[in-house]
Amino acid sequence: MNIVVCIKRVPATDSRIKVGADGTSIDDSQLEWIISPYDEFAVEAALQMKEAAGEGEVTVMTMGPAESTKELRTCLAMGCDKAVLLTDPDSGTRDAHTTAHALAKAIQGLSPDLVLCGKVAVDRDQGQVGSLLGGILDMPCITEIKALSITDGKATVERAGDSGTTETWTVSLPAVLTTTKGLNEPRYAGLKGIMAAKKKPIDEQEAQLGEAALTIKSLELPPPRREGRIIGEGPEAVTELVRLLREEAKIL
Amino acid sequence: MAGDILVVAEHQAGTVKRPSLEALTCAAGLAGSLGGSVVALLAGDGADQAASACGQHGAARVLTLDVDISDTTAWASAVAGVASHESPSLVLFSQSNRGKDLAPRVAALLGLPLASDCTNISADGGALVARRPVFAGKALVNVTATGTMLATLRPNAVSASVNPAAGETSAAEITAPTRGLGAVLAEIVAAASEKVELTEAPIVVSGGRGMKEAENFHLIEDLATALGGAVGASRAVVDAGWRPHAEQVGQTGKTVSPQLYIAVAISGAIQHLAGMRTSNYIVAINKDAEAPIFKVADYGIVGDAFEVVPRLIEAVKELKAHA
Ligand SMILES: Cc1cc2nc3c(=O)[nH]c(=O)nc-3n(C[C@H](O)[C@H](O)[C@H](O)COP(=O)(O)OP(=O)(O)OC[C@H]3O[C@@H](n4cnc5c(N)ncnc54)[C@H](O)[C@@H]3O)c2cc1C
Numbered sequence A: 001m002n003i004v005v006c007i008k009r010v011p012a013t014d015s016r017i018k019v020g021a022d023g024t025s026i027d028d029s030q031l032e033w034i035i036s037p038y039d040e041f042a043v044e045a046a047l048q049m050k051e052a053a054g055e056g057e058v059t060v061m062t063m064g065p066a067e068s069t070k071e072l073r074t075c076l077a078m079g080c081d082k083a084v085l086l087t088d089p090d091s092g093t094r095d096a097h098t099t100a101h102a103l104a105k106a107i108q109g110l111s112p113d114l115v116l117c118g119k120v121a122v123d124r125d126q127g128q129v130g131s132l133l134g135g136i137l138d139m140p141c142i143t144e145i146k147a148l149s150i151t152d153g154k155a156t157v158e159r160a161g162d163s164g165t166t167e168t169w170t171v172s173l174p175a176v177l178t179t180t181k182g183l184n185e186p187r188y189a190g191l192k193g194i195m196a197a198k199k200k201p202i203d204e205q206e207a208q209l210g211e212a213a214l215t216i217k218s219l220e221l222p223p224p225r226r227e228g229r230i231i232g233e234g235p236e237a238v239t240e241l242v243r244l245l246r247e248e249a250k251i252l
Numbered sequence B: 001m002a003g004d005i006l007v008v009a010e011h012q013a014g015t016v017k018r019p020s021l022e023a024l025t026c027a028a029g030l031a032g033s034l035g036g037s038v039v040a041l042l043a044g045d046g047a048d049q050a051a052s053a054c055g056q057h058g059a060a061r062v063l064t065l066d067v068d069i070s071d072t073t074a075w076a077s078a079v080a081g082v083a084s085h086e087s088p089s090l091v092l093f094s095q096s097n098r099g100k101d102l103a104p105r106v107a108a109l110l111g112l113p114l115a116s117d118c119t120n121i122s123a124d125g126g127a128l129v130a131r132r133p134v135f136a137g138k139a140l141v142n143v144t145a146t147g148t149m150l151a152t153l154r155p156n157a158v159s160a161s162v163n164p165a166a167g168e169t170s171a172a173e174i175t176a177p178t179r180g181l182g183a184v185l186a187e188i189v190a191a192a193s194e195k196v197e198l199t200e201a202p203i204v205v206s207g208g209r210g211m212k213e214a215e216n217f218h219l220i221e222d223l224a225t226a227l228g229g230a231v232g233a234s235r236a237v238v239d240a241g242w243r244p245h246a247e248q249v250g251q252t253g254k255t256v257s258p259q260l261y262i263a264v265a266i267s268g269a270i271q272h273l274a275g276m277r278t279s280n281y282i283v284a285i286n287k288d289a290e291a292p293i294f295k296v297a298d299y300g301i302v303g304d305a306f307e308v309v310p311r312l313i314e315a316v317k318e319l320k321a322h323a
């Protein structure tokens, strides 16, 4: 089993976002960086698949700035076998189309049985790269899986359907799957893993980028919300709440 | 043709879903400035019945497609076929549960860019400009494409409205080749009760750790039911196993933007706010007057949820009974 996991380095979820001097990107001078949370489920799933099969190789891949070696090392310490860094200092502003094409070029050379992505990278919130990879690589793709098992060259997965339903899909490999919370509990890298990761290879190559499909005209902060207002205390305040919801908000 | 907007509309047994009506309304407002018209594309059983609602909300033409929409790959290939044939300037979907899965596949097949989860789409000269939240709503980005693009529209970002000048619209059936890709839907297990889709609901009532235990969520459910809304939860609640992850609102849960969001016993951590701060009106019920949720609440009540919520349920029921 040969698995490729795509991860993205993103600002920590509690970051304060400031607009950069160019007016189209964020000021990233004071940010903490993390692996996009959904991608951790993808890494964990890949490691579990490999362990269950008792053989195989997990390659973790990212397109990002040189600093992304830190996030890749974390994945290697968790147990991934090797890493590919497609260098692109501007990966944080790429549209999904451009990103997916650059990743696909590198993935093709690895002929994986399975490609795993997070459902969304929590910086640009596009939620597209997994499905796009499926299309570009001509593989079936099931998104937002919350359960996964593999038998006889087929993956069986569960995902949430419409209106609270759960769908079970079977897909023939190779396939692309995107992960969501609930699939597993990502492991922490132990000291042994961290030591071992130092010796694992990171293949660094320049990302092959096509022309941007979407251009950013501007990045701005959302208009401030109306000031918060406390209308009262205890159950007695309910009457006033209902009045405001009816007369001011016109909702009830 | 150029200037046209193809809206991929969803329906439930012939009733067009509200987020799709919003997409049609958005398209109708835009078609004029692009010099084209709105074409609605419906698929699945009951598509014919859904045609007139599409017309009322701005579609000049309605196309129906006979395809098994439970197979998203097949549906996507058919939509891509229709889009190639119609060559519109914009293909618009709603950022619904199905739409967000469908749209990127169509984009991949067409090799065109997709702006997902937009809150607004406008025309600047001939170019389309899509506005979309990034960093969980902490910033907004305006993106533009040189040629045709695809977009999904966030539910509740535009309110659906009927075009009074709309005439009767009939549906024309079209065919497009479909191609599945080795993915088989083996089973669908229904929920215990049919639920309002969280991301599409006009009203969301969410409970937090202050609800103390899973059983107490009947209060949240009862309030949601009384209001005709959906139930949400904070991550603390989901992590405790009181509610399913599908109900988590926030940065690593769902982003909701309803008309009304009621946060009960939720502190208002930044990652929670990320998933709901664009709601039109926010109500917070929390016993701690210093809780950060009150900073974004239009109407805050400082009090014990176990006293305030039952009173609110009563008041809403009474109001609805007299409506
Ligand atoms: C990477 C990352 C991602 C995250 N993603 C999310 C996410 O998607 N969604 C999310 O919600 N969180 C997320 N979090 C967690 C977030 O930081 C908070 O821990 C979480 O939102 C807290 O949930 P809570 O408000 O229910 O609980 P608490 O913070 O414990 O707040 C409970 C509140 O209930 C009030 N209360 C207690 N009893 C009563 C009562 N009887 N009546 C009224 N009020 C009462 C208290 O005053 C308090 O304000 C994330 C964190 C990280 C690090």
Ligand SMILES: Nc1ncnc2c1ncn2[C@@H]1O[C@H](COP(=O)(O)O)[C@@H](O)[C@H]1O
Pocket (backbone or CB within 6 Å): A006, A007, A008, A036, A038, A039, A042, A061, A062, A063, A064, A091, A096, A099, A103, A116, A117, A118, A119, A120, A121, A122, A124, A125, A126, A127, A128, A129, A130
């Ligand atoms: N620059 C990138 N490098 C590697 N993987 C990425 C990158 N961008 C997105 N992905 C993968 O695609 C998923 C969805 O990203 P997005 O479509 O940007 O929300 C992420 O969770 C990652 O698994």
